[in-house]
Amino acid sequence: MANTKVTLKRSPKKTTVGHARKKIVRKKAAPGAGKGLNDMRTELTALKKMVLLQKVKQELLRSREIGHAGVDTLLAEYLKVILNLTGTSAGSILMHEGDHLVFRASVGRDSKKLITRPLPLDEGIAGWVFENGKSYMSADVFRDPRWSSRISSELRFPTKNIMAVPLRSAEKTIGVIEIINKKGRRPFRREDREMLETLAGQLALDVSYAMLLSESLRVAHRRATQMELSMVLNSSLNQRQVRTQAIEAVTSLLDAEVGSLLLVDEKTGDLFFEVALGEKEARVKQIRLKMGEGIAGWVAANDQPALINDVQNDPRYFRKAQTITDFVTRNMVCVPIRSKGRVIGVLQAINKNGGELFTEEDLENCWTLSNQVAIALENAHLYAELRETFLNTAEALAAAVEKRDPYTGGHIKRVVEYSMAIARHLSLPLNDMEDLRLAAVLHDIGKIGIKDSVLLKQARLDHDEVAHMREHPLVGEDILGHIEQMKSVRKIMRSHHEKWDGSGYPDGLKGENIPIHARIIAIADTFDAITTDRPYRKAADWNTAVQEIKRCSGRDYDPLLVEAFMRACDAGEVTIIQG
């Protein structure tokens, strides 16, 4: 009534319109007729909550991360407002998922126990409302044959009356809202049903929109991830990098807790964990599976994929892995990796995040990824073979040059070994190690341009001969001058006789201006020269050679590299190798 008076006061001249409004307002105000101040305050609070709900909704819909959690928040906020507006103490929102209705929001005693709980589609009043797509009011559930007391008894919830309405979107029922026990032991009325139906209409629209948005974002994210992963996988020719990236890809693409890659050992036919990311890596790597053993072994042996959402009850599951790793596998997607018509490994995603189950779509994504991984592994393998062939050719070339000088037989092999030992104690990146190895093999290849009279001379060289001999780094650089891929190696070859204090040749480079690989080779080269016989002197022993390197640290050699050399010596990795 108070609403009516305010409306009339604001339009004193428009009597007709005012009367009309009076009628409309009275008609609209009918549900509230007879309400006290407290009821009106409650309605005002409820309206404020509606406004808040709109804000929550807008925020959720704006959020790019809307997903299951976002939809659940929306349902929970709606339910609070619904209960407030209808003056009801408890209620739930159930959504249709597969063969069940699932409790997704709930208020009332022990309501948390209800969340995610499935209810058969034909059970109780919620089931009837879902199947018939119609609202339903039960004034006294104990006299209602449609009511199922199962859940109420379990939760010891004293259900008296219920009102339930369907959530309908695009001509389909997608869920049910049920509210229980009108406050003050009052019965539900027609007005309550109308309000609930209106709110249900709005909620169904919002939920459908949120789910659609969530689905589009998920598809867009999956496509972007697939493209990104494909680019990353194809950007590397390094075998270990490709394997690591494959694991990261399967974990991220399938939203799994962990991923792993097992490869088939060509000699034994066993499967071994090549890379396993996460804390358990060391323990996982101990596991080897016989072909056919465990789920991965089954996948490899049968060349078939596996999507298993209850791994613990699968007879193929290799329980020993769980004991070794102390890691509980809940569910898994596992697909073979095929190359040239045979299975070369298995890619696995383990435990879908958020307690969810893997889907057929996950399996499909894993298949696509395994094909990309197979190509990337094959490319990396071919590249490694090519590089090995190239390295062997370089070694053969260097050995041919070395043959000219009988006193330096085996020199290259030893310089390579010593250089790699120093590099290991510096933790050089893999690519640098490869360059170092190649440069160590080829470092003296320029000696091919040195005259026999100088190279093979059995006495000390005179001034001119020394000058001619000092041309070999430049000759070596020139020989490889036309090979673009050898650019970094050329620089190392040129600088392997430079000295830390700038007194070396050919450029007199100083300190860190000398490439690090050349600084390493310089130490290895000298250590070998001291420990082998030369035309004009006998070989010195290991200790003398080590002391000589130490003595020249900071003058001829980089002190940090000499320290790494000493660490390699202490570790027994620098021994005098017989050529």
Ligand SMILES: [Fe+2]
């Ligand atoms: Fe040299």
